[in-house]
Amino acid sequence: MEKTKPSIQTDVGKVLAILQDNQNWVCGTHFQQGNNRFQKFIPTYAQRVSDLNKLGYEISSQKCNIHSHRGNVAMYRIKLNNPIQERLAI
Numbered sequence: 817m818e819k820t821k822p823s824i825q826t827d828v829g830k831v832l833a834i835l836q837d838n839q840n841w842v843c844g845t846h847f848q849q850g851n852n853r854f855q856k857f858i859p860t861y862a863q864r865v866s867d868l869n870k871l872g873y874e875i876s877s878q879k880c881n882i883h884s885h886r887g888n889v890a891m892y893r894i895k896l897n898n899p900i901q902e903r904l905a906i
């Protein structure tokens with residue numbers, strides 16, 4: 817089934833593009849703090865990820881283990897139809 821692709825003008829579209837850029841775990845702080853290619857602050861990223869799941873995109877989430885956050889911050893990863901070979905973690 818063809819998924820609805822959200823407009824890049826929307827926060828949902830930007831969250832999708834950022835996840836597709838990385839194809840790896842993306843910490844929620846990248847959305848929250850504007851540390852992304854749009855230089856866009858998306859404090860509602862968790863809700864936008866939920867929106868994307870509803871649209872049919874498969875996005876996994878788990879507690880961020882990239883950084884040492886004081887609070888409970890999630891990281892997200894999109895499952896692509898044709899995943900490229902994963903970069904090796906060093």
Ligand SMILES: [Zn+2]
Pocket residue numbers: 843844845880881882883884885889891
């Ligand atoms: Zn993190």
